[in-house]
Amino acid sequence: xxxxxxxxxxxxxxxxxxxxxxxxxxxxxxxxxxxxxxxxxxxxxxxxxxxxxxxxxxxxxxxxxxxxxxxxxxxxxxxxxxxxxxxxxxxxxxxxxxxxxxxxxxxxxxxxxxxxxxxxxxxxxxxxxxxxxxxxxxxxxxxxxxxxxxxxxxxxxxxxxxxxxxxxxxxxxxxxxxxxxxxxxxxxxxxxxxxxxxxxxxxxxxxxxxxxxxxxxxxxxxx
Amino acid sequence: xxxxxxxxxxxxxxxxxxxxxxxxxxxxxxxxxxxxxxxxxxxxxxxxxxxxxxxxxxxxxxxxxxxxxxxxxxxxxxxxxxxxxxxxxxxxxxxxxxxxxxxxxxxxxxxxxxxxxxxxxxxxxxxxxxxxxxxxxxxxxxxxxxxxxxxxxxxxxxxxxxxxxxxxxxxxxxxxxxxxxxxxxxxxxxxxxxxxxxxxxxxxxxxxxxxxxxxxxxxxxxxxxxxxxxxxxxxxxxxxxxxxxxxxxxxxxxxxxxxxxxxxxxxxxxxxxxxxxxxxxxxxxxxxxxxxxxxxxxxxxxxxxxxxxxxxxxxxxxxxxxxxxxxxxxxxxxxxxxxxxxxxxxxxxxxxxxxxxxxxxxxxxxxxxxxxxxxxxxxxxxxxxxxxxxxxxxxxxxxxxxx
Numbered sequence: 001x002x003x004x005x006x007x008x009x010x011x012x013x014x015x016x017x018x019x020x021x022x023x024x025x026x027x028x029x030x031x032x033x034x035x036x037x038x039x040x041x042x043x044x045x046x047x048x049x050x051x052x053x054x055x056x057x058x059x060x061x062x063x064x065x066x067x068x069x070x071x072x073x074x075x076x077x078x079x080x081x082x083x084x085x086x087x088x089x090x091x092x093x094x095x096x097x098x099x100x101x102x103x104x105x106x107x108x109x110x111x112x113x114x115x116x117x118x119x120x121x122x123x124x125x126x127x128x129x130x131x132x133x134x135x136x137x138x139x140x141x142x143x144x145x146x147x148x149x150x151x152x153x154x155x156x157x158x159x160x161x162x163x164x165x166x167x168x169x170x171x172x173x174x175x176x177x178x179x180x181x182x183x184x185x186x187x188x189x190x191x192x193x194x195x196x197x198x199x200x201x202x203x204x205x206x207x208x209x210x211x212x213x214x215x216x217x218x219x220x221x222x223x
Numbered sequence: 224x225x226x227x228x229x230x231x232x233x234x235x236x237x238x239x240x241x242x243x244x245x246x247x248x249x250x251x252x253x254x255x256x257x258x259x260x261x262x263x264x265x266x267x268x269x270x271x272x273x274x275x276x277x278x279x280x281x282x283x284x285x286x287x288x289x290x291x292x293x294x295x296x297x298x299x300x301x302x303x304x305x306x307x308x309x310x311x312x313x314x315x316x317x318x319x320x321x322x323x324x325x326x327x328x329x330x331x332x333x334x335x336x337x338x339x340x341x342x343x344x345x346x347x348x349x350x351x352x353x354x355x356x357x358x359x360x361x362x363x364x365x366x367x368x369x370x371x372x373x374x375x376x377x378x379x380x381x382x383x384x385x386x387x388x389x390x391x392x393x394x395x396x397x398x399x400x401x402x403x404x405x406x407x408x409x410x411x412x413x414x415x416x417x418x419x420x421x422x423x424x425x426x427x428x429x430x431x432x433x434x435x436x437x438x439x440x441x442x443x444x445x446x447x448x449x450x451x452x453x454x455x456x457x458x459x460x461x462x463x464x465x466x467x468x469x470x471x472x473x474x475x476x477x478x479x480x481x482x483x484x485x486x487x488x489x490x491x492x493x494x495x496x497x498x499x500x501x502x503x504x505x506x507x508x509x510x511x512x513x514x515x516x517x518x519x520x521x522x523x524x525x526x527x528x529x530x531x532x533x534x535x536x537x538x539x540x541x542x543x544x545x546x547x548x549x550x551x552x553x554x555x556x557x558x559x560x561x562x563x564x565x566x567x568x569x570x571x572x573x574x575x576x577x578x579x580x581x582x583x584x585x586x587x588x589x590x591x592x593x594x595x596x597x598x599x600x601x602x603x604x605x606x607x608x609x610x611x612x613x614x615x616x617x618x619x620x621x622x623x624x625x626x
Contacts, residue, residue: 017241017245041622126393130392133622135615
C-alpha cells in the first residue's frame with residue numbers, strides 16, 4: 001500500500017475576510033458605465049465580477065457578474081448582458097486583462113448598437129461602483145500531507161477556500177490556485193494539481209466546490 | 224443573552240473562529256460607540272447586542288449617549304425627515320438649536336476611545352473633540368436624495384471623520400473620506416427572533432384578543448409617516464374586498480421621536496369602525512413582536528423610505544412571505560419573486576398580498592428562500608465581522624491587507 005507523501009513545506013490555510021468600500025461613483029447609462037469601468041480602481045472590477053460568488057453562494061451555480069446583471073435587468077440589453085456573463089474568468093490571470101475584455105465587449109456592442117447609448121436606468125436603479133477590500137489572515141489550520149489537507153477542507157471556512165482558489169489566482173496574480181501550487185511543488189503530485197487547476201470554479205456554488213475538491217483529493221489518499 | 228458559542232449551530236464553527244481571529248487583532252484598542260437613545264429604533268437595538276458580543280470576543284467596546292431636550296430631538300427629527308427627502312423647511316434657528324446642544328454635549332462627554340464610533344446625525348458635531356484618535360460616522364438612514372441645505376450643514380462635520388458607513392450602495396455620496404457599505408443585521412437568538420412555542424404565540428394572541436379565524440396581515444413598525452401606516456390600512460381594505468382577513472399594525476415609540484403620538488392618532492382614526500384592524504401600541508416587548516410575526520400569514524413593510532428595514536429581515540428569518548416597498552435596503556433583502564414581493568404602491572401591495580394569500584405554496588417557497596438569504600447575509604455574526612474589519616481598516620489604507 002502506498003504511503004502518504006509528507007509535504008516539503010506545510011500548507012498554511014489563510015482566510016480572506018471582505019469589506020465593501022463605497023466610491024460614490026454611479027452610472028445610469030451604458031456609456032457612463034463604460035467610462036467608469038475604464039478608470040475605476042482594479043478592486044472595483046474584482047468586486048463586481050466576484051461579489052455574487054460569496055453573497056449568493058447558496059443560489060446560483062453560475063453567478064453572473066454585477067455588470068451583466070445590471071445591463072440585462074436594468075437597461076434591458078439582454079444580448080450584451082449575456083456576452084458579459086459568459087466571459088470566461090478562468091482565462092484571465094490579471095484584473096487588467098479582465099478589465100480590457102469587459103471594456104472591449106461593451107465598446108464593440110455600443111458601436112454596433114448606437115441606440116443603446118440613449119438608454120437610461122430608472123432613478124434609484126443606477127449602477128454603484130464598490131471596491132473590494134480584502135483582509136487576509138492565517139488560520140490555525142496547517143496541512144502536512146494530503147490527508148491533513150482533505151480533513152481541513154472539510155471544516156475550513158468557505159472564505160478560506162474562496163481565497164486560495166479565486167483571489168490568489170486572479171487578484172494576487174499567482175497564475176494558478178494555491179492548492180494546485182502546493183500539491184505540485186510540495187507534495188509532488190503534478191497530476192492531482194492539474195486536475196484541480198483544470199476545474200472551472202466559477203461554475204460551482206462554494207459548498208459545491210468544497211465537495212468537489214474533497215472528492216478529487218480523497219481518491220489520491222491511500223486507504 | 225446568548226453567548227457566541229451558541230451561534231455555532233446556526234452559522235457554523237468557522238464563522239466564529241474568524242471572529243476570534245479578528246478580535247485578537249484589535250487587542251489594546253478601545254472602541255467607544257455614541258448615539259442619542261438607549262431604547263427604541265434599530266440603532267439602539269443593534270448596539271444592545273453588539274457591545275456585549277464585542278466584549279465577549281475581547282474587544283474593549285463601550286457605549287455612551289448624548290443628551291438632548293425636546294427641542295433638540297424635534298430638530299434632529301426634522302433633519303431625519305429632510306434627509307429622507309421630505310419637503311420641510313429648516314430655519315437658522317433649527318441649526319442653532321442643534322449647534323447649542325452639540326456644544327453642550329461636546330463639553331460634557333468624556334471621549335476616551337481609540338476609535339470613536341458615532342451613530343446617526345444627532346451626535347455628529349462631537350467630531351470637534353477629535354484628537355489623534357480615529358472617528359467613524361455610521362449613517363443608518365437613507366440619504367440617497369438628501370435635502371441639500373441640511374446635507375451641506377452636516378457635511379461640515381462629516382468631512383472631518385476618518386470614515387463613514389452606509390447601509391446601502393445608493394446612500395453613498397462623493398465624500399473626501401473613505402466610506403464603507405455595512406448592512407445592519409438581526410440576532411437569531413434574541414427574544415425578537417428566537418424560536419417560540421405555539422403556546423407562547425397563542426398566549427400573545429390571546430392577550431391582544433386576536434383570533435386565528437382569518438389570515439393575519441401584519442406590519443410591525445414605529446408609528447411614523449415614513450412607514451406609511453395609512454397606506455397599510457388602505458392596502459388591507461383593498462385586499463379585504465376579496466379575501467376576509469385581519470390587519471395588525473403594531474409598534475412602539477422611540478424616545479427620540481416626538482411625532483409618533485400624532486401619527487398614532489391618525490391611524491386610529493383611519494381604522495375606526497373596523498373590528499378586524501388591530502392597532503397595538505406595544506411597550507418594548509420583543510417576545511410579543513416575535514409572536515405576532517410568527518402568527519402572521521403575510522408580513523407587510525410598506526415604507527416610503529427606509530434606512531434598511533430590519534423588520535423585513537426579522538420576518539424572512541421566520542420564513543414568512545413578505546410584501547415590501549422597493550426602498551432603501553429592502554431590495555438588498557428581497558429579490559423580487561424569489562425571496563419576497565416588492566411593490567411601489569398601495570395597489571401593488573394589495574395585489575401582492577392577495578397573490579400570497581391565494582397561493583400558500585408560492586408564499587411558503589418565498590419565505591424559505593428568504594430565510595436562507597438572511598442566514599447567509601444578514602445575521603449579527605456577519606455584522607460583527609464587518610464592524611471589526613471596519614475598525615481595522617482605519618489603520619490600513621490598502622485594498623489588500625495582510626493581518
